[in-house]
Amino acid sequence: MLSMRELSRVYRTDTIETSALSSISLDIADGEFVAIMGPSGCGKSTLLNIIGMLDSPSSGSYVFNGQEVAGLSEGKLADVRKHNIGFIFQSFNLVDELSVRENIELALLYHDVASTERRRRVDEVMDKVGIAHRAKHRPSQLSGGQQQRVAVARALVGSPKLILADEPTGNLDTHHGEEVMRMLQQLNREGSTIVMVTHSPSHADYAGRVINMLDGQILIEQRRAA
Amino acid sequence: MRLSFTIALRALTRNRAHTLINILGLALGLTACLLILLYLRYERSYDSWLPDSDRIYQVQATWHEPGQPITHAQTSPFPVRDTLAGGFPQIESLSVMRNGQTVTTRDGEAIFIDSAIVDPAFFDIFRLPFVHGSAAGALSDTNAIALTEKEAIRHFGTSDVMGRTMSLGAGPGKRDYRIGGVLRDLPKNSSLRFGILFRYDPAEAAGLPASAIGWGNMSQQHYLKLRPGADAHAINAALPAWEKRVVAPQMIGGRAASQADIMDLALVPITGVHLGVAQHGALTPGGDPRALATFVVVALLTLAMAVMNFVNLSTARATQRAREVALRKVLGASRPRIVVQLIGESLMLAALATLLALAAVELLTPWLGGRIGADLEVTYPGIGGLLLPAILLFVASGLLGGLYPALYLSRFRPAQVLRANKSAAETPGNGRLRTILVVVQFAIAIGLIVCTCVIYSQTRHVATVDPGYRRDGLIQIESAWRFAGDSSEYEAARRELLAIPGVVAAGRTNLGLAATNKNILAVRTSGAAQDSAIGYYAVDAEYLRTIDVPLLAGRQLGDRYARDRVVRAEADGAVLQQGAGGFNVVLNRNAVTLLGLGAPQAAIGKTIKVGLDGEDMADATIVGVVEDTRIRTARDALEPIIYGYDPDRTSLVLVRYGGADPAAVMAGINRVWRRFEPEIPFQGHFVEALVAEIYAADRARGALFAAFAAIAVLIACLGLFGLAAFTAERRTKEIGIRKVLGARIRDIVRLLTWQFSKPVVLANLVAWPAAWWAMRDWLNDFDVRVALTPGPFVLAGALALAIAVGTVAGHAIRVARLNPILALRYE
Structure with missing residues (x-):
């Protein structure tokens, strides 16, 4: 699915140069469930952003689905991203002014999908995450768990090859956190590739591979039996 | 208080873009309002500076002749001077005022001076200040004149000219006058205009034809002063009956007719003349109350837009300020106190905008005054000053702009705002209001x-x-009285005009292109129960060809046909008919239609009766029909016109040129003019410029x-x-x-x-x-x-x-x- 070689990300200001990622090499195969762990500031979110093409590496190579994406323009990156990647955020990042249905549909608006097809796919994915009965509600009318289910539905509706989850349980209580993790596990079993950043070792246990990072480098990789 | 002021100041400086937008928008709106207010006050100030202005009236006449648009005139009939005061004892003084231009020579150049002939009572009505002399002696006899200070300085270099003589007039009318007084210049907000005042001589009327002293002569204004406490409305109510009593019916072509039937007189306060409905015969350009009202509305709308900006941006910022307001409430501030503080901010902003607007008004007033020809002046104290309206506008805009945002922001519940992840300020209604605004x-x-x-x-x-004639390549020369009639001088001048390279034609008329005055005739067709009123143009044989009016049927007037020419008797004004058949005329299409004569071709050879000068009606045979012409403004309906070959009454010359430099043609005409008419200043205008x-x-x-x-x-x-x-x-x-x-x-x-x-x-x-x-x-x-x-x-x-x-x-x-x-x- 993706392959990174000697990938670095450096942030520069007038006076300071900060290295967020340093010579990372990483391969993720189709159907994997990878958890990235590490202390705050170790570079795990930067890595996730680069995987998700929301950020570009300062140097190194990033091949996604056989295509080098490290030097692509923002427009091309947006094209690759929208056809291949779904995002789940810690703070849900739903649009307050839109209903549950509209929030999910948002992900298809930029895919040139006809409205009837959009409706069918939104209905399907809402059923899948169990949020159909809240279709007309606004995010502010939902619990945290429900909001994250909407976010998961939005990530899924475009049928992405890769789902990136940045601390998806960070804002949820234990019960709702477990619920979301079981949902991700189920998606992985159905064939989705998932890369998740988490602070929780117990949630990392859902993944097939755990990558531990420190100071912008991969410290250790552990593979678990499925 | 000091703390509130500091908080308000910081709130304004924290978001500079927001503050700047509000201040600039409000300042623009306030500037527009204050400038329009200055203009409005100026327009309404006309003649109110006159002492006793509340007792001074102008006699105005409204004419509603059949077939003619209603004319509201500032002029009134000649006999008003001698009859009106006798009918209404409430009138303290009355004066005629005949306006025109006189000429004099300065440094060898003939120049015009705006003049007026008035009664000595004029100074009882208008107590105008004198620089030298006094009202009592200024016009002591018909040889005395009163000058304005500006004219005195223009001619003598000083205003101290009492007793000196001035040679005025042209030709046989030229004579010396003694200066009996020097008046202060009239301010620009005056409906009067003159540089020299002559004394009216009632004896002159004795030698005038009947038409010049009758109720149809509208060439003068009449002003009067009422006694203190007199009611002008009562006089106006009594005027129709008075007219019926005083205006004697005339026998026009055997039918009895009275001017009282087609004319209504009314006293109009002098302060209402400038913006009044009657502007025909005005001495200075009248104001337009509708345009003024429109500008007031537009200025207020502009200010309202700026206030809307204020409301919009303030409510939009509510998201940012909700937390601050909630914290202040938590710390014990009551809602009224928060409202006062937020309105205080709004007022502070409005105050800054007002100061900016006043500075802009100071800068723009001279420019605006120059553009509209007004003496606009910025003063601050008093009823007429800008201070009071500026304060009112500041308070109104500050309160209007601040009240809703203040009430809106101050109603937030602290717990809700401080607990919520997002601001409670973003309610749907808030956004809707902004969209509406x-x-x-x-x-x-x-x-x-x-x-x-x-x-x-x-x-x-x-x-x-298309005005029906060709505007380009046409020059109009005014005050060409010397060239009226069959003078050999005109023939010689015409030959010289035609010798100017490019000049191809020259013709004469009594009413110029773009003229405002009219000459209306009573016209009768056989079988018509009522006479029609049709404009009469006294022209020469070349006029219609010169201005290039298409001939629709028949022929033009000319010297080849003896009956084409209108020939008059002596001063009694009666028309001498050429034999038994009268004289020939050319009509325009509109006149043919109005008179019901059918198609242009069908009208040729038909005879109508026209009341050319006096009571007698003469036969006029239609020999030609020409296209309609739009001589006046596009606001006026197309006139029905009768053209008579009547060179005795002409006073303007039209010159057609082509293929030559217009300036060179004008200079050539000017040279010819000065050779033939050295006493009258040359007044040549390109017709396109006149229009x-x-x-x-x-x-x-x-x-x-x-x-x-x-x-x-x-x-x-x-x-x-x-x-x-x-x-x-x-x-x-x-x-x-x-x-x-x-x-x-x-x-x-x-x-x-x-x-x-x-x-x-x-x-x-x-x-x-x-x-x-x-x-x-x-x-x-x-x-x-x-x-x-x-x-x-x-x-x-x-x-x-x-x-x-x-x-x-x-x-x-x-x-x-x-x-x-x-x-x-x-x-």
Whole structure:
């Protein structure tokens, strides 16, 4: 699915140069469930952003689905991203002014999908995450768990090859956190590739591979039996 | 108090863009309001500076002759001077005022001076201040004159000219006058105009023909002063009966007719003359109360737009300020106290805008005064000063702009605001109000753009519409009395005019192109129960050819036919008929239609009766019919006209030229003029310039509308700019999400610009009907007018949309280019 070689990300200001990622090499195969762990500031979110093409590496190579994406323009990156990647955020990042249905549909608006097809796919994915009965509600009318289910539905509706989850349980209580993790596990079993950043070792246990990072480098990789 | 002031000041400086937009918008609106107020007060101040102005009246006449538009005149019939005071003992003094121009020579050059012939009672009515001399002796006899200070200095270099003599007039009428008084110059806000006053000599009337001393002679104004406490309304109510008693019926062509039937006299307060409905025969250009009212409304709308900006931006900022207000409440501040503080901020802002506006008014007043020819002056204290209205506008705009945001912000519940992840300030109603205000703002702006477009195209249309004659290559020479009749001088002058390279024709008339005066005849056709009133043009054989009026049927008038010429007897004014058949005339198409004579060709050879000068009606045979001509403004209906070959009555010469430098032709005509008429100043005008001049007020109005439209658009855009900034900021997270989900920069820009384009599109639905109604009303004033096509409406809508999109696009692009990670990380 993706392959990174000697990938670095450096942030520069007038006076300071900060290295967020340093010579990372990483391969993720189709159907994997990878958890990235590490202390705050170790570079795990930067890595996730680069995987998700929301950020570009300062140097190194990033091949996604056989295509080098490290030097692509923002427009091309947006094209690759929208056809291949779904995002789940810690703070849900739903649009307050839109209903549950509209929030999910948002992900298809930029895919040139006809409205009837959009409706069918939104209905399907809402059923899948169990949020159909809240279709007309606004995010502010939902619990945290429900909001994250909407976010998961939005990530899924475009049928992405890769789902990136940045601390998806960070804002949820234990019960709702477990619920979301079981949902991700189920998606992985159905064939989705998932890369998740988490602070929780117990949630990392859902993944097939755990990558531990420190100071912008991969410290250790552990593979678990499925 | 000091703390509140500090907080208010910091709140204003914290968001400089918001503060600047509000101050600039309000300052623009206030400047427009204060300038229009100055202009309004100036227009309303006409003649109010006169002592006893509340007792001074002008006698005005309204004429409603059959077949003619109603004429509201500032002039009144000749006999009013000797009859009116006798009928109404409430009249303390009455004076005639016959205005005109006299000539004198200075440094060998003949020059005109505005003059008026008045009764000594004039100074009882108008207690004008004298620089030298006094009202009692100024016009002690008919050899005495009174000068204005400006004229005295112009001719003698000093105002101390008492007792000196001045040679005035031309030809046999030239004589020396003794200067009996020097008056202070009249201010510009005066409906009177003169440089020299002569004393009226009643004995002169004895030698005048009946028509010159009758009720049909409208060549003079009459002014009167009522006794203290007298009621002008009572006199006006009694005037119709008085007219019936005093105005004797005339026998016109065997039918009894009284001027009282077609004329209504009325006393109009001198302070109401300038803005009054009667402007025919005015000595100074009249004001237009409708235009004035329009500008007042537009200025207030401009201010309202600025206030709307204030409300819009303040409520938009509520998200930012909700937390501060909630904290203050937690710390014990009551709602009224918060309201007072927020209104205080608004007032502080309005105060700054007012100061800025006053500075702008000071700077712009001389410019505006110059543009409209007014003595505008900025004074502050007193009823007529700007201080009071400025304070009122400051308080009104500060309160109106601040009250709603203050009430809105102060109602937040602290617990809700402080607990909520997002602000409780963003309620749906709040956004709806902002949308409504933006719709209203852009509706005003679009409406003004439509009006500007329509006024502009109408002004162009009337300047270019076919007038029935050829305007280009035509010069009009005024005051050509010497060339009237069959003088050998004119024939010699005409030969010289035609010898000027490029000059191809020259003709004479009594009514110039773009003239305001009229000469109306009673015309009778066989079988008609009532006489028709038709304009009479005394012309020579070359006139119609010179101005190039197409002949529709028959022939032109000319010397080959003896009966073509109108020949008069001596001073009694009766028309000597040429044999038993009278004389020949040419009619225009409109006159033929009005008289029911059928097609132009059918009218040829028919005879009508015309009351040319006096009571007798003469037979006139139609020998030609020409196309209608638009001699006056496009506001006036096409006139029915009778052209008579009557060179004795002509006073203007028209010269047609082609293929030559216009300036060289004018200079050549000037040389010929000076050789033949050294005593009268040369007054030659290009007809195109004369026609342009009569639409100068319309063009000025169009320019002022354009200025207001520009201000309105600017204010609306300032508001939109501020709102777009806040919205872009507020929607940063949403934009980040959309980008993560695959939106490109152009998708985001489209999203944001459409959000602000919607109210602008909606504004068209409000603006278009209102502008259509207003412009239809305005255009109805014109006899020829442009059609109200969708063009200006669509153009205004598109322009407003383009401006709105341009204003918003900057923010949209900036936000769309942001890295979505930043937006989502800090959310």
